[in-house]
Amino acid sequence: MTISPTVPAIGASAVRKSFGEHIVLDGVDLTVAEGTVFSLLGPNGTGKTTMVRILSTLIPADSGNVRVGGHDVVTNPDAVRALIGVTGQFSAVDNLLTGEENLRLMADLRHLGRQAGRRRIAELLERFDLTGVARKPLSTYSGGMRRRLDLAMTLVGNPSVIFLDEPTTGLDPRSRRTMWQIIRELVAGGVTIFLTTQYLDEADELADHVAVLDHGRIVAEGTPAELKRRIPGGHIQLRFAGPDALRAAVNMIPNATPDDDQLILQVPGDGSIASLRRVLDELDDARITVEHLSIHTPDLDDVFFAVTGHAAVGPATRQQEEALQP
C-alpha cells in the first residue's frame, strides 16, 4: 500500500494525554513527510513512548487529531495498522518460539500465503544475519539478535511507516551501527521512519527532522543543522600544565572562559583551521605551552541543553579530540 504524496505520512495536531493527574503530552503537533526519518528526542519519561503508542493505535489520545497515511487512528485504526510496523523499546517477540517461527507467525498474520511467506522469511533472515540461528530458541539469542529479529518481524508485512521506539537502547556500539545501517537502507527504500531516541548522536546521524520533546511539549524542531545553528557556536578547549600558564593565556585571549580547577580554557570559535592556528600561534609566540587541545563543534547535546535548560541523558558528549604533541 502506498500513501498519496500530498498527504504527510504522519500528522498530529494538539495531541494531549494524561494518566490520572499526570500530564504526559500537552498539545503536541508534528508532521512527518513521506520517506523521511523523523526523530522525537527527549530524556526518559518525557512522553516519547506515549506518543508512539498513540500514533500506532495502541492507546487513544485524550484530545487532538492524529492521522497516519491519511487515516484517522481512532476512526479507522485497521487502515492505519495495515500501513505501519512498530518496534518498541521492549522486544515484542515470542520467547517460546524460534526466530523462524516468530517470522512465520508474522507472515501468517499478514496473510502472505505459504510461498510468498517462506520467501520473505528467508530474505529477512539473510538480511538481518539470523539464518544461522533461525531454528534456535530465542533464549539463546543475544540482545542485538533479539532486536534485529524484532525489526525483521516488523518488516514482514512491508510497512510503509515504521515506528522505532528507542531501537538501540541497551545495544552495544557494534549492534547500534548495524541497526543504523538497516534504518538507512529502509529509508532508501522509501519507508517513513518515526524514531524516538534519547541519544542525540543517533538523531544527528539518522534524522532528517528532529523535534525535542520536554515535559509533554515540543520545545524545538527542525533539521539537525538548523537546530545546531540556533545555538551559540563551538569552542576550542585548551588545557594547561599549571595555573600560571592558564592566567597568561586568559590575559592574551579575549572572550575566553577559564576553569581554574581543571586548568581549562574555553575559546569560542567556529572550529575552522584558521581560527585554531591563530590561537595556537598567539600562544606559541608567548611561549605558553598547551598540554591538551580539543575542538568542540556544537552538537544536539548543546541544542538540547539550550532548549530544555537541562542536560540530556545519554552517552558522553561526542568530541573530536586530538592530542597535541608539543
Next chain:
Amino acid sequence: MSSLAYTVADSATMLRRNLKHQLRYPSLTIMLAGFPIVFLLLFVYVFGGQLGAELAGPGAGGRGAYLTYVVPGILIITVASAALGTAISVATDMTAGIIDRFRTMAISRAAVLTGHVVGSLLQTLAVLVLVVGVSAAIGFRSHASAGEWLAAAGVLALFAFALIWLSAALGLAARSVETASNTPMFLTLLPFLSSGFVPTASMPAGLRQFAEYEPFTPVTQTVRGLLTGGAIGAHAIAAIAWSVGIALASYLWAVRLYNRRQAAGPT
C-alpha cells in the same frame, strides 16, 4: 478473503502458536494432567476402600465400586484443573511485549483469545483421554456405547469450554501472572463440593443444598449417567444450561477486559 475468513485464519494462526508453546514447554500440561491423576490414585487407593463400603445402590461396597463412582468426578476435576492453565497462559501473554505487536497489526481482535481458548480446549481433551486411560489401567470399566461415550465427551467439552473462557477472563483481570495462577483455584475446590467424590445425600443440610445446585453436580451426574449408568433426568439440561451460561457470560467479560486493557497501557 472476507472478514470472517480472516478471523478464522488469524485464530488458526494463534491456535498454532499456542499449541507450539504447549508442545515445546510441556511442564504446564504435565502439571495439569498430574493433578487429577494424583487425586484419582489418592481417592481410590487411600480413601476408596472406606468410601466404597458406604456407597448405597447396586454393586455397593469396596474399592472397585468407589472407582466406578469417582471416575466421573475425576473427569470433572480434570476439566477444572486444566482450565487453570488458561488463566496462566493468558496472563503471561498479556505481560509480554508481543501482545502490543499484535495490537498494532490489522488482525482480528478475537484471534488472540480464541487461539488461547481453543488451544486450552484441545489440551483439556488430551488430558481427559490420558486420565480415562489411567482409570482404565487401574480397573475402571464402562458399559457405555460409543454414542454414550461421545455424548459424555461432548458434555465435558462444553463444560471445559465454559470454564476455559471463565479462566481466560480471570487471567485478563489479574494484574500479574501470580494472581492469575491463584484466582481460578476455586474451580478445583467446587468439584469436592458436588456429587463428584461422595453422594450429596451424605452431606450436612446446608452444604447438601449448595452441592445440589452448583454447576459441577449436574455435569458430574450427566457424565456418570452416560458412562456408568444411573438416572440423568434433568441433570443433562442443567449441565448444558450452566455450561452455555458460564461460557457466554465469561466470553463477554473476557472480550470486554481484553478491549479495555489495550486502552490503559503504561507510558
